[in-house]
Amino acid sequence: MARVVVITSGKGGVGKTTSCASIGTALAMQGFRTVLIDFDVGLRNLDLVMGCERRVVYDLINVLSGEANLSQALIKDKRVDGLYMLPASQTRDKDALTTEGVEQIINELKDDFDYILCDSPAGIERGAIMAMYFAEAAVVVTNPEVSSVRDSDRIIGLLDSRTRMAEEGKPVSAQLLITRYDPERVEHADMMSVQDIEEILAIPLVGVVPESDAVLRASNKGTPVVHDKESDAGQAYLDTTARFLGEERPMRFLEVERKGFLSRMFGGR
């Protein structure tokens, strides 16, 4: 029976899709059968980050409207076994996204998968509510920036009130994922630190992903950055996934990389 997890943020462009692709890939690498659902109806991004845009035939809305069945719409990842995605539609209207329809799809997927990751659209409107409604757990993606932290707090409020779990009086287990973290700017006190954000949002931290060129390279190629095991962001997503699965790992990439003792003493950076 699958666990349903929403990747959400409120604010747009903070790294939800990037995170969904990499965490999903890492879960599948660990042997968990995983399916990613793109709820960003009208935009459709996840298939690009996963690099399977040319194999999209049917999408979420086709399945909801009965024009295709799930097995026709699911796209199997070519790199990792047991990883699938259900693309969003690019054009069709969002009203087709009904609670009943989404519930039916999720229930059907639950039998076949260990994890169902829902990539939420930005905002706090219908699409975002649909993506979170059936979630038992949430990864709240936050950038170290005022508007992003504030929106994350709102999303945490919605997770506590507008989900099936909340309606049944059970908490959705929400975890904080800080992305695009820049230790150098934190050190110069121009960026809020991990501790600041943790303290304000008051949910457990599952990972910190540094600002990294590897993410852009990965999205250019359509390969989730977690495949780039040499890269800081790739390793950060592997760590995040391990923590998500309950393993304890120290946070990395929180400090500026020092060149050496001398440069440290004389401030060469």
Next chain:
Amino acid sequence: MKRLRDFFQRDQDASANVARERLKLMISQDRMQRNQPDFLPRLQKELIEVIRRYTHSASDDIQVSCHALPHRSQIEVNVSWPKNTS
């Protein structure tokens, strides 16, 4: 190392600190609003109208605030008015 750096850095002016303080304020307001019943703005407006009919208070002299107690919600209304007009 860190302590030395903090010592030399004027902490209060740093933009990250400003961000943190602004956020704390914003979020505490957001959270308060989030827990308010939907009818509160209307109730507030009508209460103020009724009270002013009698007291002629200025609108800042009437404060309605909502509190969440463990098992109940509570509103608190504070009204003041100038002595000679009542």
